[in-house]
Structure formats: C-alpha cells, structure tokens
Amino acid sequence: MIRTNLSTRPFYNERAVHLWLGVLALAVVAATAFNASRILRYSRSDTRLATQASQDEARAATLRQQATRLRASVDPKQLDFASAEARQANDLIDRRTFSWTELFNRLEATLPDDAHIAAVQPKIDKNGAILLTIKVTAKSVEDVSRFMERLEKTGAFARLYSVEDRFDDQGLLQSVLEGNYVPGAAKAAGTAP
DSSP states (O other), X not given: OOOSOOSSSOOOOHHHHHXXXXXXXXXXXXXXXXXXHHHHHHHHHHHHHHHHHHHHHHHHHHHHHHHHHHHHHOOHHHHHHHHXXXXXXXXXXXXXXXXXXXXXXXXXXXXXXXXXXXXXXXXXXXXXXXXXXXXXEESSHHHHHHHHHHHHHTSSEEEEEEEEEEEOTTSOEEEEEEEEEOTTSSOGXXXXX
16 A cells, blocks of 8 residues: 655645635624624714713703702692592592492392382491491381391392381381492392392
8 A cells, every 4th residue: 555645746725725714714804893883883872871861860850859849839738628629529429439220229139029118328438438228118027137138148238237126007117227338249130039
C-alpha cells in the first residue's frame, strides 16, 4: 500500500473553505448590524420612556397638590348633608323595589281555603330588612299554623310568629303574624298549597 501523495501539487478544497468562511463572516456582520440597530432602538426608547416617566411624576405631584387643596376646601357639613341625601335616596329606591304583586302572589299561593287576609303592612328597618305584619282571619288555629308553615317553606319568610290571637263575635280566629320578608328568596309558584 502506497502512503505517499504522488501528485506534484496536492489538491486542497480551498474554494469550499473560502465559501464557508465568507458565509460565516457575512452571518457575523449581519448579527452585528442587527444588534447595533437594536441597541440604538432600545436606547432611544429608554430615553423617551424616561422623559415620559419624569413628566408623569411631575403631573402626579401637581394633581396631588390640587387634591389636597380641594380636600381642604370641602365643608364637612355639606359632605354630611350630601351623605344624608344619598341615604334618603337609597331608601326611596329600596321602597320602590318592593313588589306588592310578588308579595300577594306568595300569600295567595300559600293561603288555606278557610283563611282570609285582612291586612298587610310592611316596615323597612334601618338595615333595609322588611318586617311584615299580616292580619289573618281563619276558622281554626290549624289553618293559621298551616298558613305559617307554607309561608316559611317558600324561603321568602323567616322568623314568622303569631303576635296576637283572638276570637271575634262570629267565632273566627283573628291572628296577627309578624316576620321577616325577603322578596327575591324563592318563587311562590313552587309552593302551591
């Protein structure tokens, strides 16, 4: 086996090496140009954002000073008056949202055949809870008890109890019931007697 090169001039693949070196140099130049453009872009952006941040801080300081002046100029009596007016308006809105139709539908759906409602009086307390007073006329105590049980099963009535029970001249039981009423708690349609 011959291990020597018999050619007078050994062949080296110089073109391929030069081509790969050129491609590599071009990639390095392109990456350098890309990095340089990004550095310039980010430095401009950083300068712009720093300027905007300092302007925003100055504006915030000005607004804080204006807010302090405005707070000092507010009269506490006027603030209390406006607060009382707002509470009164909210109370009126709450009263307006009370639905008599919904209440009477619930009462009608739960009322036994031998009982009649004589009066209904709602009261709204400080917390916005509705205290309902119902005057019922019935033939027996069982009718009133059944009526109270059905009302509580609707979920719209809580802590329902009898305040006063008496029989009239005709032998009918007249009972005054009181309890909390929560209008949106349940539907009267689901609690038919």
